[in-house]
Amino acid sequence: MSSTGTTPLRILLANPRGFCAGVDRAIKIVELAIKKFGAPVYVRHEIVHNRYVVEGLEAQGAVFVDELDEVPDDVPVVFSAHGVPKAVPAEAEKRKMIYVDATCPLVSKVHREVERHQAHGRHILMIGHAGHPEVIGTMGQVPPGSMTLIETVEDAENVMPQNPDELSFVTQTTLSVDDTIEIVAVLERRFPGLTKPKKEDICYATTNRQVAVKEVAKQADRVIVIGSRNSSNSRRLVEVSEKAGCPARLVLRAADLDWDWLAGATAVGISAGASAPEILVEEVIDALKERFDAKVELVTTAEEDVIFKVPPMLKDVA
Structure with missing residues (x-):
């Protein structure tokens, strides 16, 4: 969409942003499970922390529940990307359920x-x-x-x-x-004798998105982070921007934009949490272009090429 506003605005688009390999894989697992077993496929907890994604999967036949005891015996269940306590697959096995683990590797x-x-x-x-x-x-x-x-x-x-x-x-x-x-x-x-992880536990995608937001925050008057309130990595991006000295807000989508808060800004940074789809980023950019004479500049701090394979159980429909 071309810009229709007259006030100039630089949109600084953080790259990397949005979906990470673990989220991509988790969503694919639910879609493939529906393809393989037919609807409904139950999912324990939100597969990823994003309402838009969850509603899209519900439309395809996914049913989201909080606990395993809400899942009938004869339907498949997917465990979310966040991982589950050992007691959960143990209970699923006891009940002889078909389950697919979408825990991020x-x-x-x-x-x-x-x-x-x-x-x-x-x-x-x-x-x-x-x-x-x-x-x-x-x-x-x-x-x-x-x-x-x-x-x-x-x-x-x-x-x-x-x-x-x-x-x-x-x-x-x-x-x-x-x-x-x-x-x-x-x-x-x-505790000088403390045993540390061999390799840092904070995932590459979390780190990369935080570095990109820091870079954007240096040049922006405001930073918009697209993501859900219950998304830990999205909330951290807001904090990273604020710590870098640039006011930031978390929005789920364009309808949540606070135009008063954006008033007077000449450069707005945009990023998205690891569970936010790119379509919502485009929606926010389009909303800004309707109000401003906006030009998008990509701010790239890393390139990502990580891909995680789906579980063997779903290979035949992948």
Whole structure:
């Protein structure tokens, strides 16, 4: 769409933005499961944190539920990209259910780390947000009491593990890189023998999107992040922009734009969380072009070419 407004506006479009490989794979898994088994296919928890995506899958025959006991015995169920506690597939097997695990491979990597630490007798500190499905899933990989959640620098200063010499940490994959560095620094100061992840747990896509937003924030008067309120990585992008000194807002789609807030801006940055589809980015750009004489400039900080394979069970319909 061409611009129809007269006030000039630079749109600084962050790249990378939007869907990551794990989200792409999770959505594909639900679509392929519907293709293979027919509707309805049940999904435990939102497959990814985005209402637009969830509603699109519901239209194809997906039914989203909170817990496994809401799923009838004779229908397939998909577990969300955020991962699930071990008790969930165990219950599915007990009920002889057909289930497909759409856990992001980078979250599964953290699950394996947690199992290894526990097998070596280490208590595990998990840096993350209470109540987030990924944290619940990761902490549910090992027996209760094996892990302690650390949400803030204050938590890191105050945690008192029983055996400080046998200690390790993992992190949620969608955290703020900068905030996590601060928390880890406190833990390493307090517990010099702390076992660290071999490779950082915060996923490549989270890191890349945060770097791109920082770059955009340097040049913009406002930053719009497209994503859901319950999307951890989307909310972190808003925080990253604010920390870089540029006011930012999280919107689900163009209808949520606050035009008063945008008044007076000459350069607006746009990014999208890892579970936000590109169609919603285009919708926001089109809305800006209707009000302003807007030109889009791409701000690229990394190129992504990661692709995750779908589970073997769905290969025949992929």
